[in-house]
Amino acid sequence: MTRVISSLSQISLNYDAVFCDLWGCLHNGKVPYPAAIKALQDYRRAGGRVVLMTNAPRPNQYIIAQLDRMGVPRDAWDLVVSSGDAAQDAMFAGAVGRKVWHIGTEKDDGFFSDIPSEWNDAPEVIRVPLEQADGIVATGPFDELNEAPEDYRMRFKQALDRGLKLLCANPDVVVDMGETRIYCAGALAEFYEEMGGKSLYFGKPHPPIYERARQLLNLPANARYLAIGDGINTDVRGAQQEGIDCLFVTGGLAAENFGNDVENPDAEMLQEWLTIHMMNPEYSIGRLR
Incomplete structure (x- = not known):
C-alpha cells in the first residue's frame, strides 16, 4: 500500500538522487510551482542530486532554455535528461533509416x-515526405492543440503498407499545458501500433533514459534513487521496471480521481485507483513540496 506523505523532506534522506518529472510536477507547461522548486533546492542543499527527467522530444539544451524562461532557478537541479537525448542517439544510429518523415x-x-x-x-x-521515407520520427502532432491520433489514420495506413517503423521521441500520451490537455507523440505511437505498426520508444518508462541518467550522475553502484512523477504509465511504471522507489504526484494528470482537494488525495480512492492500474508506488503526495 502506498504511503501518502506531505513533503519530500520526510523521505529524502533515504536517497542519493532523484529523477524528477517536469510537467505536472515542477511546472504546468507555463509557470513553475514554487513549492516544488523549494523542495528540490532543499534536497540539493542536504547533499542530494537532482536529475530533471522529461519525456520532452527535444535535446536537453532546449529544455534548459525553457526552464530558464519560466524562471526555474538552476540551483534546483543538477542535470536534465530528456527523451529527446536518448531518441536522438537511436535516430542517428539509423534505427528507422536515413530518410525520415517527421x-x-x-x-x-x-x-x-x-x-x-x-x-x-x-x-x-534528412526529412522527406512520407512517400520517400524509410521510417517515421514522431516528436508530437503537427497541430498539438487541435489534432488527435485518429487524424493520422490515412497517412499511417500508407506507412503500414510500406512497412515503416515509427521512432517515438516522447512516450507521453497526453500532458496538461496550463488548463489545456494536449496529445503527445506517445499517443501517435500507440495508435500506430494499434493499427499494426512497429513503434520504438526511448523515454520513460523505457530503459535508455534511465541508463543515460545513471551514466551522467556517475554515482556508486549502490546509490539509492527515487523517481518522482505524475504519470502512472511513465514515471510509476518506469520506476517499477527499474527497481527503484517512486513518489507518485497525485495532483497532476490523474488529479480528478482522488477527491476534491488536489493537495490532499483521498487515501481510499487513491489505493483503489492504483490497484486497478496494478501499480504500487512506495509513496504518494498531492503536489511536490
Whole structure:
C-alpha cells in the first residue's frame, strides 16, 4: 500500500538522487510551482542530486532554455535528461533509416539540427515526405492543440503498407499545458501500433533514459534513487521496471480521481485507483513540496 506523505523532506534522506518529472510536477507547461522548486533546492542543499527527467522530444539544451524562461532557478537541479537525448542517439544510429518523415512542430527542429558530437561523422538523417521515407520520427502532432491520433489514420495506413517503423521521441500520451490537455507523440505511437505498426520508444518508462541518467550522475553502484512523477504509465511504471522507489504526484494528470482537494488525495480512492492500474508506488503526495 502506498504511503501518502506531505513533503519530500520526510523521505529524502533515504536517497542519493532523484529523477524528477517536469510537467505536472515542477511546472504546468507555463509557470513553475514554487513549492516544488523549494523542495528540490532543499534536497540539493542536504547533499542530494537532482536529475530533471522529461519525456520532452527535444535535446536537453532546449529544455534548459525553457526552464530558464519560466524562471526555474538552476540551483534546483543538477542535470536534465530528456527523451529527446536518448531518441536522438537511436535516430542517428539509423534505427528507422536515413530518410525520415517527421511528425511534429518547428519547435522540435533541434532534434534533427543539433547533432551530438559523437554523431558528427554519422551519415546524414534528412526529412522527406512520407512517400520517400524509410521510417517515421514522431516528436508530437503537427497541430498539438487541435489534432488527435485518429487524424493520422490515412497517412499511417500508407506507412503500414510500406512497412515503416515509427521512432517515438516522447512516450507521453497526453500532458496538461496550463488548463489545456494536449496529445503527445506517445499517443501517435500507440495508435500506430494499434493499427499494426512497429513503434520504438526511448523515454520513460523505457530503459535508455534511465541508463543515460545513471551514466551522467556517475554515482556508486549502490546509490539509492527515487523517481518522482505524475504519470502512472511513465514515471510509476518506469520506476517499477527499474527497481527503484517512486513518489507518485497525485495532483497532476490523474488529479480528478482522488477527491476534491488536489493537495490532499483521498487515501481510499487513491489505493483503489492504483490497484486497478496494478501499480504500487512506495509513496504518494498531492503536489511536490
